[in-house]
Amino acid sequence: MTCRSAKSAPVRVIVLLLLAAGASAAASAPAPPRAEGILDLLPVPASVTIREGRFRVDQGLTIARPDAAGPKGGPKDRAFRAAARFMTRLAGRTGLFLDQDFLASQSAAAAEGGIRYSFGRPGRLLPKEDESYTLAVEPAGIVLEAGTDIGVLRGFETLLQLLSADEKGYYFPCVLVTDRPRFTWRGLLIDVGRHFHPVDVIKRNLDAMAAVKMNVLHFHLTEDQGFRVESKVFPGLHELGSDGMFFTQAQIRDIIEYADDRGIRVMPEFDIPGHSTSWFVAYPEFASAPGPYGIERKFGIFGPAFDPSNERIYPFFDAFFKEMAGLFPDPYLHIGGDEVEGHQWDANPAIQAFKTKHGIADNNALQAYFNGRLLKILTKHGKKMVGWDEIFQPGLPKDIVIQSWRGPQSLVDAARQGFQGILSNGYYIDLCQPAEAHYLNDPVPADSPLDEGQRALILGGEATMWSELVTPETIDSRIWPRTAAIAERFWSAASVRNVEDMYRRLGPVSAGLEELGLLHIKNVEMILRRLAGRPGIKPLKVLAEAVEPLEDYQRHGQARYTSLSPFTRFVDACPPESPAARRFGTLVDRFLAGKDRAAGQEIRAVLVRWKDNHAPVLALLAASPALREIEPLSLNLARACGSGLEALACLEKGEGQPAAWAEERARLLAEAAKPAAHAELVVVKAIGRLVEACAGGPK
């Protein structure tokens, strides 16, 4: 670090009151926050003041930890390791050979200048822990202060996002950031049950979570399709229920330690009494219908469920959760509880007799009985219970947490009765919806009927990566970068809702995730290369600009997917949200709104590129049977672009088209909008707007 200007820069000018209610704006078209065009911070901090000057980054940069002798962190604490990772990433981005040996003792590092960090105490990985920090960048030095070392971690991520360059080299712009999260529970659920995702997948996603200040990995460990954690007490569970694809306990500990180092809790979920086929491969006697059972390959809601009337399951769960409570240090343990349809219960006379005998009215009550028994077991082993909406019932203790997948109303209902909740409805990233949809979904919307005290019971939310349709090769592209938008929703002020600015900042964040090993960008071309069977995949990249995977659950209607199906087709290479398609839609809207001549030129160039792409695509299909399914996509894109070019020419001349022309084009576009190869041409809608605009005869 060298000082470019004076010791202390005068504070000035731009105070970004991003947290302030004054910046609140309608969801439809909010005013851009003042950070727009200035900083790329994501999530937006609670407060940012931009100052004069630049802190220069060069090979002399030093970083100094707090006094090793004191209680605030020895050489091997969490903050120290975070500082080391920060310096590695900084060196990686800048290519600088830093003089400092930052992993060894730093007593030699001068007390002045450079980067200094300090914190009050080691943070505990619990909800409501202090994650706040203050980051002051001045030309002469950078000071990062926090109440806990977890706050230090958050601050380092902000600092790295501030890295900038000019003609003289790299620098950090001088700022004062005061920051703290809006919600304390900012989670990502990874479903390793339906498809197994090994340690390296989990670790790189933990790194990505830390980069956007998320703090809970919700580890969905068991499903009909797989039991993914080693049990030493009941080894049949993982041995028979996983096809050999499970985490050993050593791997689980490794993951927890890795997460801890990044200030991330690991909450395990064992989904019972339904979603439990894989348990019954080893223990058919615990199911509500006779076995034998095999690992489920298909996806959906299945009948097998634990038999709550079978008294032998409770000692089993007692021993099992005792083991898991010892393995997972988090105070919360998730018991699932979703989608129990009760078919096995209804068909089992003994269970019906049990209900009658105990005055249990219906299956909901039977599940409540089951949950009550489980609650005692969890409590005995020191865990607080978390479950999906279905587990909620008034009699439960107030320290449980309800996770809503069905809608925000269940959280409202629970909060009104004093229960804590987290929101996942609206954050189903497996459904391949645009980031915008998740971004504008608020755990506590402005129109929430809750009072202030009740609102405080909404702890936050979780993005959910259900894994029916993802493998280790594709999961990153289904999580990132869209989940960064959700992370901002959980961290930043409710008033931070500018969609355009979110997308602007999503680009650099997405690029930054690559340095952590995320595969969301690079595997696109890898999958295309494999499909093509040879180099020269540009036509496929061009086609992919206009294509997205089918949204919601539509893709399941296209084929009978199983956990053994290949996820290596063109649709799997396409990210859930195409930046090029989004940009095209924006251009069209801008053009139609103001007849912007430059937008028209860019629209024409894009339409021509997509239209002329069909012949090169066809040439690739000859060598690749696996690609042949995309021929309709490519053909329809070319046809739609032809219509778009006709419309654009009309609009630029200020002419219209007869109704028959518009009808014919509308038919063509409707055809082009149909799913093909499990994907859809998402640019057809914008082309349709061009066509519509010049329909109806001369203007």
Add this chain to the structure above:
Amino acid sequence: MTCRSAKSAPVRVIVLLLLAAGASAAASAPAPPRAEGILDLLPVPASVTIREGRFRVDQGLTIARPDAAGPKGGPKDRAFRAAARFMTRLAGRTGLFLDQDFLASQSAAAAEGGIRYSFGRPGRLLPKEDESYTLAVEPAGIVLEAGTDIGVLRGFETLLQLLSADEKGYYFPCVLVTDRPRFTWRGLLIDVGRHFHPVDVIKRNLDAMAAVKMNVLHFHLTEDQGFRVESKVFPGLHELGSDGMFFTQAQIRDIIEYADDRGIRVMPEFDIPGHSTSWFVAYPEFASAPGPYGIERKFGIFGPAFDPSNERIYPFFDAFFKEMAGLFPDPYLHIGGDEVEGHQWDANPAIQAFKTKHGIADNNALQAYFNGRLLKILTKHGKKMVGWDEIFQPGLPKDIVIQSWRGPQSLVDAARQGFQGILSNGYYIDLCQPAEAHYLNDPVPADSPLDEGQRALILGGEATMWSELVTPETIDSRIWPRTAAIAERFWSAASVRNVEDMYRRLGPVSAGLEELGLLHIKNVEMILRRLAGRPGIKPLKVLAEAVEPLEDYQRHGQARYTSLSPFTRFVDACPPESPAARRFGTLVDRFLAGKDRAAGQEIRAVLVRWKDNHAPVLALLAASPALREIEPLSLNLARACGSGLEALACLEKGEGQPAAWAEERARLLAEAAKPAAHAELVVVKAIGRLVEACAGGPK
């Protein structure tokens, strides 16, 4: 699978006698083997007979394992898991939704048709184990037979490489392959000491090794820069010697199991008595000079060495190797032994006195004494000793193995005295040399002075990935695809030496490695994206076509590299061997040899692309200080291409150029050939050949 033609196809036509001595050819310009242009198999099998017909691959494809009840493999043996992986990879490449649930019981799979495999007995992971197999592809079915399940694994890799496509879909061409390796020790050394490479790096490289039929992971676990394995007996070793970057014993067991599943031995190396600084951080008292010691950050040969005269080190090694012998099941344990310069020994009076007292003449003899003590310890714990050249001395038992890094002569010397050897000299893949250089380097060259019995003592060889200049981000591109050429050298017949055909097959093999998670292709652009700090890196990709990292040890002369340096610069994105540069050189040679008009056109197009690339590169540099070091490379490339275009024009007109012109261009090219940004413009030589060809006045 469906049968396109009759039940049994008539054998016919092309018998590829690739193993036969009759196909032997001079290294300079060998005749292409008959497989050229027909099959992409790498390594080339011992014998391939191509037959009529195609085995069709469709969603009905089945695979049948041997009878589960018999001794030849139950449902969870190594071959079964390999079959499952084969089917997953096949589905991945073809996008086919296979009907068969191949991970569960296959008793339902019909005995006829489909793929059937069988083997005589489970293989043992020992040298000289039977790895042979026979693969018969007929239109009606595929039969893979082997003496051991390891042979089955090798056969599945061959079968996957046979996958082909035509207008009807995917198929396997009908062939009869009879195959066995030439050498029994086909290794890859990965140095995790100088840079740590975590479990996921090791696992994906094990997958890649298996894909090209390599069978030994030489795990270089300790170095001056790091002690990378957990010791429960002496925890100070990894706790103080690794910066927290080590393999837990659970991770080691995980790696060994993963390797075992792929028919790969894991041989650990603990490099002593030199290369051992990291051991002394915890145990300075075992060094030959007083401490304290810190983990070494620089690279080179360092003084610290164990003190052979210190009697206390032997009980230490006894306990340590007892622990490691229990952790690593391989019968061999490598003790390193290289590059002990003895400076600490010379400076220590007690050691000098010890030598005198015991009649030890010099430091070599002192190391031999040390090795003799170690040999007893290893023998006690059931391990055979392996070491680098330096450990060789006549009195050792005949079951040790000498690994030669200094040259083939040491193997010749050892073999003449009845010792086994493996060759690594010539396979130093860290030096960024072309694949060709390694490919033509034979463990037992045709002119070997050894007799047949002595030749049999040369067990094979190992590619060595020393890790001074690689990180987990770049290591794959330094290992692959070049190591596949070495794998062929170790597996295929000595007569398989056609360099052009090797390169032809290296392309598909390299592409195929991506499906196993290897990052050698995709990280090129990832590093360039990070450097550019924004999308639009095409100019960097174009420049990289003409650039390779400096070869041999030249890069160390460009900067003071340490284990903390960034390896994220332009040079780190450039693969060791540029296919585009190689092709350019071939084109130039073809043009100059025959004045091929088409080659001239392609040369011009390439030269123009490179020449016109400079302005776009400059535009990128403005935003990226880390990229600015490449400006001379880009400028020199543009200048050199200008000269090349002038020369090409002359040659095409049949004209020459005056001597002054040639001299001026030669000066310019000499300047362009100088290293910049730790890399070099490798296409300058070929441009120089164009310039030379038209020098000396009119033709």
